[in-house]
Amino acid sequence: MTPRWPDPDRAIIGRHVASLDLRGMKSRACYRQVLHGFQEVAERYDALGQEVLLAWLRESSVRRAPSTLLHRTRIVDRFLEHLLEIGAVQRNPVVALRDECNIKQCMPIWRALASRGPGQALAELRQPRPFGSMLGEMMAEHVAMMRRRGYKYTSQPLLLLRFDRFLQLHRGPEGEPLSAMIDRWAATNVTRHHTEECEKLKRVFAKILRHRDPSVPVRRPDPRPRKEAAKQWRKPHIYSPADVRRMLEVARTYPSPRVPLRPLSMYTMLILAYCAGLRRGELARLDLGDVDLQDGTITIRQTKFFETRILPLPDSVVVELRGYIDARRRAGGSQDTRSGLFWHERGDGHYTPEMITWLLADVIRRAGLKPLRGQTGPRVHDLRHSMVVDRILEWYRTDINPQDRLPFLATYLGHRDINSTLVYITVTQEPLYYANERFRAVGAPCLSQGQEVRP
Incomplete structure (x- = not known):
């Protein structure tokens, strides 16, 4: 039999609160208090609609501060979603108002309802319907x-x-x-x-x-x-080897008492971002089965441009990866090949790209390379730029023509062609010096010969 709400014995509220992962008795009591108050208001109306929401907000505003009241609306939101899932109500009035306004979040709806002029506030919230124009x-x-x-x-x-x-x-x-x-x-x-x-x-x-x-x-x-x-784009910061060593040292000693594996995870992320030029999304999507320690390769699956590529890694990077995987196993990480390489205990075991960016940016700040606040200064993505510049420098030092190797570098980075790779080639003083020396050795004699032949 499909339950109906409001129910006289309020068993739905009890089952809902019991199903939530609430740690303390105080939290459960708070949830029950808010939901019982909401049901008391709903019982005075024939249908669950906007009038119920307005009446509950008016009565609650007498006892609670506006910030606290808006926080309590999240409890009601979860309860309304639960009622809709079990079929106890036909419609969720907050979602209905959200759809009418063509917005994605519920909190703006609650703020509008809690304002002095709910009708006008809701009208100002309304957005045009997607693809509703003549075109x-x-x-x-x-x-x-x-x-x-x-x-x-x-x-x-x-x-x-x-x-x-x-x-x-x-x-x-x-x-x-x-x-x-x-x-x-x-x-x-x-x-x-x-x-x-x-x-x-x-x-x-x-x-x-x-x-x-x-x-x-x-x-x-x-x-x-x-x-x-x-011309307005932010210029990349090219990390020096000393900068990278400093960041690795900070990552290894990163304070994380609740998650002991995190410092080593961040250390390994930095190594792959700098030595293999991986994007933050590629780091987040790496699975344990993508690492082949025997062949010394790592597989990057279906990333930008729908490409999958297998990257050979230097022996030193393979040694660090082996050490991290051993530490991950000792920490209790899942040994399923589909589990995240950079594992943690919560969620699905994967770090999100946003979390990786936040952690590595904090490492850059602690290393003294980025201001303590704001989005200015070196970025995590600049590690990829630095990898390209350092690779070209190494080719110059070993007397290899970088132009001949650019297609291979583009493939390694996951680019469709070398035009995308050229964006990463930042001209610093050192590459400019080697390029000038190469021209002096190869191009200058040709110019001199041309001048001698000229009558």
Whole structure:
């Protein structure tokens, strides 16, 4: 029999609180108090709707501070989700309001309801419906078609949705051509980044129109907006060998009494990020079975551009990986080949890319290379830049022409071509010195011969 809520004996609340992973008696008592109060209000109404939420917020605001009240709304949110899952209610009023406003979070809904003018606050929250403009259907069809073809297609839909939102909020004259719409959008923001976005939008629409009508001529891209925007890009920081040694030392001694394996995990992450040039997402997705200690390789599966690659590692890196895997086993880490290489006890055993970034950025700060606050200074991704620069320096020192090896470096890094790899080649004084010396040995004699032959 399907349960109904509100139930007179309030057994649903008791079972819900018992099913939660609440550690202390105080927490369970708090949950029960909030939910009993919410049910008392709901019992006075015929249906669970917006009126119940407003009445509960009004009564609770008399006894609790606004910040505490908003915190208690999370308890009600979880309870409403539970009621919907077991079929005790037909609809979740908070989710219904969230869908009406076309937003993803519930907390803005609660803030609007708790304000002095809930109706006006909810009206201000309402966002345009995705792909609801006059061009929305065409854009949605294109996104669906590209994803059916196997493309991830994640950044382009976000750009199209921003343009779609603009068209809904700023309607133009009837029969306005597409070029005029884009020009109106370009006029709303004159920054270099927005100019580059407009150029991307023109390329996407050129592709859309050509898919719909192959007779449409191919549009020639304009590289100037991207070059102008690139002037504002943050320049990478190239870590010196001394910097890397300092970071490794800090990682090994990182204070982590509750998670003893974490310092060695961070140490190994830094080694792979610097020696193999791995991205943070690649570090997060590494499984135990991806490491082959016998062959000295590591497999990077289905990362950017849907590529899988097998990377040979230096012997010193293999030794460090072997030591980490032994320590991981002693710490109780899962020996399933599908478990995360960088293992921890909570969740699915994998570190998230965001957590890896936070931990390694903290190491960079503790090493004195990054300010204590803010997003300025060297980044974790700069380890990948440093790996490329150091590799080229090593080729110069061993009298190898870097240009001949760039395709191999692009494959190692997981790039589609060397154009992406060239972005990572930062010209510092040392590579410039070796390049000048190489030109002095090879190119300068050729110029001298040409001058001698000239009459």
